[in-house]
Amino acid sequence: MIQSNTISKELDVYAIRKQFPALNRQVKGQPLVYFDNAATTQKPQVVIDALVDYYTNYNANVHRGIHTLAEEATAAFEASRDAARQFINAASREEVIFTRGTTEGINLVAYTWGRKNIKAGDEIIITEMEHHSNIVPWQLLCEEKGALLKMIPQQDGVLLLDEYKKLLSSKTKLVSVVHVSNALGTVNPVEEIIKLAHQAGAKVLIDGAQSTVHLDIDVQAMDCDFFAFSSHKVYGPTGIGVLYGKRELLEAMPPFQGGGEMIKEVTLEKTTYADLPYKFEAGTPNIGDAVVLKTALEYVSKTGKEKIRKHETELLNYATEQLVQLPGLRIIGAAATKVSVASFFIDKVHPQDIGILLDNRGIAVRTGHHCAQPLMHCFGIPGTIRASFAMYNTKEEVDQLILGLQKALKLLL
Amino acid sequence: MSDHKTIQEIENEIVEEFALFDSWDDKYEYIIDMGKKLPALEEKHKLDENKVRGCQSTVWLVSEYKDGLIYFKADSDAIIVKGLISMLIRVLTGHTPDEIINANLEFIQKIGMTTHLAQTRANGLLAMVKQMKNYALAFKIKNSMPHGERSAETKSN
Incomplete structure (x- = not known):
């Protein structure tokens, strides 16, 4: 048709x-x-239909139980992870973590990577055109750790890269930047921002909430360390999103929340954590919406x-x-x-x-x-x-x- | 003039006025017109402490208590909100604290405002009503204090 x-x-x-x-x-x-x-x-009809199909035909909890429905739900859930990996061209499916959305993705990085790696006197750089969800998690982290939050200024909706260069130093540990401004539509030069940050030894998070639906996203070519986006801005369901992180960073990070799914073995003395990506997916995930994310992403790609x-x-x-x-x-x-x-x-x-x-x-x-x-x-x-x-x-x-x-x-x- | 009318009578007047309009375009035109006619609040009153919380636009509301009656003045940087608050002032100003506290303000619903406005904006309207009733309550409490206490409070100010 x-x-x-x-x-x-x-x-x-x-x-x-x-x-x-x-x-x-x-x-x-x-x-x-x-x-x-x-x-x-x-949402297109195919997305609405896929959601109805999931709850009508193969609703079950994932990664548990050996019955048919559980296997079908798990297969669809993991197939969606593969679709998301492909959509942003992550190197491996282990680097694709399901979240509730961009905000949770950023908070996850702040809470785990941030708490482990940010110390008193360190500096985090964001920009003047951030959404509050890429400001407040870093304010909270900086307050807790005694670190400093700095902003790249902008003029008429364009980031001033010369000012950015002046902000970068050996104290800079993280640069967290919005790819496309939600308020203005500006596409920021993230490749250059990332390159400069890496030269200073800092990691980079890209807030892809607005960009993922419009631009071709290739996290490997971009060379960002973290990338977060939300399904609902890409014609998919609400309540599901993706956090990408480079494997070596994710492996070194402590878990986000504790619970089922994210563990390998639990005794009262010691718990060992599950492998990536499950280490960061405690509890029963938002299976239905995660499954349907694949339908939405394929719809966009096909169009x-x-x-x-x-x-x-x-x-x-x-x-x-x-x-x-x-x-x-x-x-x-x-x-x-x-x-x-x-x-x-x-x-x-x-x-x-x-x-x-x-x-x-x-x-x-x-x-x-x-x-x-x-x-x-x-x-x-x-x-x-x-x-x-x-x-x-x-x-x-x-x-x-x-x-x-x-x-x-x-x-x- | 309005001090002769009860709150209910003024509410009924407004409901009748709105009944003349067929479309929301016309209703909004009327509300905007009322907003434009509401006298601007003097700059000295445009303070943070006079701002009504819960509105997307900025709303300042001040009240004055004179001879047992409360008088309201307000302003906003958004004109439709200003029109809405001008209706609330028309209904509530020049009445006693008790009358204001007990006003049910059904006209807001009757003219269709609560169903027509998006929830966030309807909440702003309710925040204004609440603030006006809070002022009335504060005046009532202050008024019912024994004389000794009241003068003590004045001194502490």
Whole structure:
């Protein structure tokens, strides 16, 4: 059925839209225009079906029991790990740890690698455009250890690499950087950031929450030490994500949580831990959602990341051209390389007012600080209006957004 | 004028006004209009301690107690929120602490605001109501204190 899409160079967006049932619904009496994809994407029917199939046909606990259902569930769970490995090109499946999402992945590294390796006087470098989930875990760690947290400054949504070079020293133990800014869409030069960090002897974590759905991810070519992403931003279910770590680092790290699954042998005196990746997967995992992550990743690959990217870039350019014509509108973030996010502010108008009036027309955008308060502070604004695009969005929807903004401004100004 | 009317009567007035509108576009236009008409709060009142917690936008709320009645003034950096709070002020200002504490404010629901607003924003509206009732409660407690205690408190301030 979809062979024509995979052969053609263009994305057949209208055929794709039919595969996402949520896009058919009405909001406030109008067809939904969903532009909050950086928060979470809608799910294609194949993902919804796969979830129903799991609970209908082979729900069982994994890695235990020798009965058929347990074997089927385990096979599907591990096949999903393989799919995730392939999606980010990790060297081995042992380096792919299932988490609840990006936030848990970052916290896992802070709690285990961080507590073992960070000492008083050490320094951790993040950037001014981090999501709170790549700030707070390091603040907690630095507070506990007496270490110092430093930020690479940015200007107009572009990281200042010269300032970064000045921050790096033998005290730097970790650099943790967002690949794509959720608030601005900036694609950061992670390869160069990683290279410089390694030259200074520091490890690097890349927050891939926003990048994994848009960019081709190759953790080996990138040479990052850790990489975290969430399934729900890649058209998959919520509550599941992946942490990649280089094998030698993961092996040397103490476990995260204790419990079942992560042990080899337990006596009251001493517990030996399971091999990778299970050492970091205590307790019954989120099996159903983990299994379905494979379906989502395969859906994206089959549709074609390059085609999706081309379509989304066209939408972003089209939207940007239209937006800047509105009076008093400023695009926030002027990076040359951006993906899929138009973040803007309109003079004399609070983003929240725009959000409410757009919702009244069935248009879903995000307004506020996007969990990146330090960044908003730099721009001196309370927040932005963010329209973020996915493979299923259309130019007609962008036109709806512009019309909605024009009407809102007429009321508000 | 409004001091002659009960809270319930003012609530009914607002419900009747909203009944005239067919669409939410028109309702929002009316709310925005009310927001624009609410006098700006003097800068000296725009303090952290006067901010209402639980709102996505910034809301400042101050109250004054005069001759047994409470008077509210408020402001916000977002205009729809300002319109909403202007309705709350219209309903509650110039009433006694007891009247304010006991007001059920069903008009918010009757005009459809609670179902129409996204949950986070409806919570902001409820936070404003709670803050206004807290002020009323504080004035009531202060008022019911024995004289000796009240003067002691004044001194300690």
